[in-house]
Amino acid sequence: MFVIVKKKAVIAVVLCLTVMSVALTACFTASASVSPSFDKVIVLDAGHGGVDGGVVGSSGIKESELNLKIVKELEKELKRMNYGVVLTRTGDEALAGGKKADMQARKKVIDEANADMVVSIHINKFSDARRRGVQVFYDDTKRWTAQGMYMQNVMNEFVNKKYAKRDNLSALGGDYFIVKCSNVPSIIIECGFISNSEDQKLLTSREYREYLAKYIAIGIDSLLSDGSR
Secondary structure, three states, X not given: OOOOOOOOOOOOOOOOHXXXXXXXXXXXXXXXXXXXXXXXXXXXXXXXXXXXXOOEOOOOOEHHHHHHHHHHHHHHHHHHOOOEEEEOOOOOOOOOOOHHHHHHHHHHHHHHHOOOEEEEEEEEOOOOOOOOOOEEEEEOOOOOHHHHHHHHHHHHHHHHHHHHOOOOOOOEEEOOHHHOOOXXXXXXXXXXXXXXXXXXXXXXXXXXXXXXXXXXXXXXXXXXXXXXX
């Protein structure tokens, strides 16, 4: 979880956003049946794990559990698209004792995977229970701003508009280890707000997790198929 205290201005990036809806819809309709290069590897990081359960919903569901469920759906989608996939964790456990050691162990997985992209999956929580939707984060050095903003537009167009009834969430930069620990394009996707009852209900639905994973995978494929981003 990365709690958002207030909205921040995001540096503008030239991403051809004026044709986003039409271009993405046309591109993504075809993407599911197109096989990208076989030599591309994605590291999927299910945030938290073990004693570090992350945020907890009113139903008692833990963020770490939901993160892993989403990652496994995303793994299936990416493999269907012929990507190599490496998971930082495959069960409900930390990679090492202590937060710092755990994060270093995740970095080791990323380094050894020779990855083309890293996507870390989390669930958000906010004091205002009305806040909802999928939000993307990138590193505050701005290396992966374009990737973060592009993925946010995918989430807005195909997930937030449908489920959260809004399409104006902004990708934000921050000092997050997992997106700064390597030279691999890396983003964090907060898949909803567990503090919002509707988002919590969605996140516990396998149908929603499958839908979300589908469009995250399509966004990844689009990013890696276009070297200009």
